[in-house]
Amino acid sequence: MTVRVGVIGTGAIGQDHIRRLECKLSGAKVTAVTDVNQDLARKVANTYAKQATVYANDRELIAARDVDAVLVASWGPAHEASVLAALEAGKRVFCEKPLATTADGCMRIVEAEMAHGKRLVQVGFMRRFDSGYLQLKQALEQELVGEPLMVRCIHRNVESAESYTTDMAITDTLIHEIDVLHWLLNDEYQHVRVLYPKKTKHALPHLQDPQLVLLETKKGVIIQAEIFVNCKYGYDIQCEIAGEEGVISLPDVPAVRLCSNGRKGTEVLQDWKKRFEAAYDVELQAFIDDGLKDEPASGPSAWDGYVAAVTADACVKAQESGREESIELPKKPAFYQHSAATPEQV
Numbered sequence: 627m628t629v630r631v632g633v634i635g636t637g638a639i640g641q642d643h644i645r646r647l648e649c650k651l652s653g654a655k656v657t658a659v660t661d662v663n664q665d666l667a668r669k670v671a672n673t674y675a676k677q678a679t680v681y682a683n684d685r686e687l688i689a690a691r692d693v694d695a696v697l698v699a700s701w702g703p704a705h706e707a708s709v710l711a712a713l714e715a716g717k718r719v720f721c722e723k724p725l726a727t728t729a730d731g732c733m734r735i736v737e738a739e740m741a742h743g744k745r746l747v748q749v750g751f752m753r754r755f756d757s758g759y760l761q762l763k764q765a766l767e768q769e770l771v772g773e774p775l776m777v778r779c780i781h782r783n784v785e786s787a788e789s790y791t792t793d794m795a796i797t798d799t800l801i802h803e804i805d806v807l808h809w810l811l812n813d814e815y816q817h818v819r820v821l822y823p824k825k826t827k828h829a830l831p832h833l834q835d836p837q838l839v840l841l842e843t844k845k846g847v848i849i850q851a852e853i854f855v856n857c858k859y860g861y862d863i864q865c866e867i868a869g870e871e872g873v874i875s876l877p878d879v880p881a882v883r884l885c886s887n888g889r890k891g892t893e894v895l896q897d898w899k900k901r902f903e904a905a906y907d908v909e910l911q912a913f914i915d916d917g918l919k920d921e922p923a924s925g926p927s928a929w930d931g932y933v934a935a936v937t938a939d940a941c942v943k944a945q946e947s948g949r950e951e952s953i954e955l956p957k958k959p960a961f962y963q964h965s966a967a968t969p970e971q972v
């Protein structure tokens with residue numbers, strides 16, 4: 627059996643996912659694509675999925691008889707409408723982050739999915755499938771460092787586009803830490819503060835960069851997350867967790883060590899594509915496998931998308947107020963209690 631996938635949005639990550647569905651993963655086939663830029667959609671189909679039909683819009687693609695599952699990789703503000711339409715059609719949907727740009731939008735998706743009665747949505751929080759983060763999770767579960775006390779994270783990008791704004795440091799970038807850290811710590815967020823250090827000369831006038839986000843969990847763990855999207859030297863993701871009995875850190879991505887011209891060192895990756903390539907493969911294979919087995923979606927859920935959105939809203943409020951803001955979430959519905967399975971491969 628094959629899961630026939632329709633892809634909405636054929637930009638950077640849409641193309642990447644189409645390529646992996648067609649060339650790397652098993653049990654899937656891209657049968658449909660669409661993009662508001664129809665020339666791009668045609669070009670991408672022609673390059674990576676010659677058999678795919680190019681549709682004029684998301685609604686036509688979702689309705690297509692040869693589309694079993696939908697992959698949403700359009701711009702964030704377009705996600706909610708596509709996910710809701712896919713749910714209405716009773717089709718599985720993998721949605722890149724953010725699930726929706728507002729907490730209310732995420733809640734509408736949660737409600738639609740619960741009304742449908744089966745989990746169909748997986749959110750593209752790929753770090754939960756990254757071997758390094760899985761090793762951290764395992765170490766915490768085995769209590770190798772005892773109770774976690776403090777976390778230090780770094781999320782650096784080489785440079786940001788002109789369209790990247792100060793709030794996007796939260797909604798577009800920190801959102802990955804927001805998701806992965808509460809999953810790692812098995813804890814909930816309580817408060818947040820955002821500090822603005824001296825601004826880099828490499829950021830455009832409208833952008834505050836870097837930023838320091840201080841999150842406190844209900845158990846009292848303090849997380850210090852640096853977001854620096856014009857760091858210039860590379861794509862750098864770090865995470866260190868200090869516990870009562872020791873410290874664990876995210877492993878470096880293995881790379882050849884080169885000694886040449888009087889220097890010794892390794893290449894620094896330049897973007898998310900290579901850093902999380904294996905994680906994207908595993909998350910999407912999990913989505914396809916759930917479809918092949920006709921089982922409820924088991925990856926990061928619509929509820930996880932909602933938690934991330936509520937937390938991001940509080941972070942943006944803290945950016946604006948300069949004060950500590952609280953993060954309040956309703957109780958997780960029973961429908962989502964047994965979600966977000968951890969893949970076994972570490």
Ligand SMILES: NC(=O)C1=CN([C@@H]2O[C@H](COP(=O)(O)OP(=O)(O)OC[C@H]3O[C@@H](n4cnc5c(N)ncnc54)[C@H](O)[C@@H]3O)[C@@H](O)[C@H]2O)C=CC1
Pocket residue numbers: 634635636637638639640660661662663666684699700701702704722723724750751752798898902
């Ligand atoms: N999980 C991850 O690490 C990453 C996730 N993303 C997420 O993936 C999404 C796409 O990001 P990129 O590929 O970098 O952006 P992009 O700008 O390269 O591509 C987005 C594409 O969506 C199309 N589009 C916009 N609205 C549309 C609509 N209503 N219907 C159909 N097509 C539409 C655009 O024309 C564009 O071609 C974003 O939500 C982003 O946050 C992006 C990069 C990495």
Ligand SMILES: O=C1[C@@H](O)[C@H](O)[C@@H](O)[C@H](O)[C@H]1O
Pocket residue numbers: 783798799802855898
């Ligand atoms: O999701 C991603 C991008 O959309 C975002 O713009 C980057 O800052 C992140 O590093 C990347 O993982």
